[in-house]
Amino acid sequence: MRVVGCGGRQGAQFTAPFSRDLSYTPPQLMKGSDVTILQSLLLRSPHVSGLVASGEYGEATKNAVEAFQSGNKLSDDGIAGAETTNLLLDLHMYDGYKDSGTVLPGFKYKVYIPVFKNRSVEVSASLYDADNNLRFSFPVKTHGQNAADGTALNMLAGDGSTPTGLMTFDLNTPEEDVKDFGPYPVNRAVQGLAGNAAFLISDIRDGILMHTGDFDPSLPLPNSHGCVHSWPADIKQVWQILVNDLGVVVHNNTFGKLPYPYKPQGLLSIAIVD
Numbered sequence: 001m002r003v004v005g006c007g008g009r010q011g012a013q014f015t016a017p018f019s020r021d022l023s024y025t026p027p028q029l030m031k032g033s034d035v036t037i038l039q040s041l042l043l044r045s046p047h048v049s050g051l052v053a054s055g056e057y058g059e060a061t062k063n064a065v066e067a068f069q070s071g072n073k074l075s076d077d078g079i080a081g082a083e084t085t086n087l088l089l090d091l092h093m094y095d096g097y098k099d100s101g102t103v104l105p106g107f108k109y110k111v112y113i114p115v116f117k118n119r120s121v122e123v124s125a126s127l128y129d130a131d132n133n134l135r136f137s138f139p140v141k142t143h144g145q146n147a148a149d150g151t152a153l154n155m156l157a158g159d160g161s162t163p164t165g166l167m168t169f170d171l172n173t174p175e176e177d178v179k180d181f182g183p184y185p186v187n188r189a190v191q192g193l194a195g196n197a198a199f200l201i202s203d204i205r206d207g208i209l210m211h212t213g214d215f216d217p218s219l220p221l222p223n224s225h226g227c228v229h230s231w232p233a234d235i236k237q238v239w240q241i242l243v244n245d246l247g248v249v250v251h252n253n254t255f256g257k258l259p260y261p262y263k264p265q266g267l268l269s270i271a272i273v274d
Helices: 033-042 059-071 082-092 232-245
Strands: 002-004 013-015 109-115 123-129 134-140 165-172 186-194 209-211 266-272
Touching: 013 082, 033 059, 033 082, 059 082, 109 165, 123 232, 134 232, 165 232, 186 266, 209 232
Parallel strands: 109 266
Antiparallel strands: 002 013, 109 123, 123 134, 165 186, 165 266, 186 209
């Protein structure tokens, strides 16, 4: 989503998740998920140090924005307008997360999905057991919705592509909407551990599932609202392997209610490979 911004160069437009000028406005400081995302991306800049992603636009954030602007030859006014946030997205949206090739102790399974920056491409996901043995490979799509202008929403935006990084994952009973989610148990991303997922899941983006639906088999897998899509037979197979072979319990679906009441049994790892 792009909207006209007041800050930055003339005619600059915001790119979601940013939609407003962010600035230091004491005594009532600006707050919100966009501030948290701004801070998290600023921490990846070589020009910024000593910043904490607090979700509050304090003096330290103003100084960090000025340092980023100055280091990248922008007007260093300390206001995160459209020009500044667009450049920040261009330079630092991708987290550089790489899968470890292992399953963390205490988890019964991991789903690993290598993705491309172009999320329109279907890729192959891999299901591993606790000992990192490959149990099943299956096609998935991690493309989110498109903005009004037809451009794909990025992984930092609501309803955008599935975020990259490492997150806990858990098996839940089926969603109520069989047409959109299928009749089988779904896997739910619970809490981010590394990469973009660390600050997005579940404080900013929640309700990200791995599921199927009433998909037309003659067409590619459809876009989601940030979830991982796969075909009915594959989601059924994942469920059966988890329960019958790996001893995973199907927890009652929380339908997005927070805090999540169960100990997650698995991991979801998504890494960009191009």
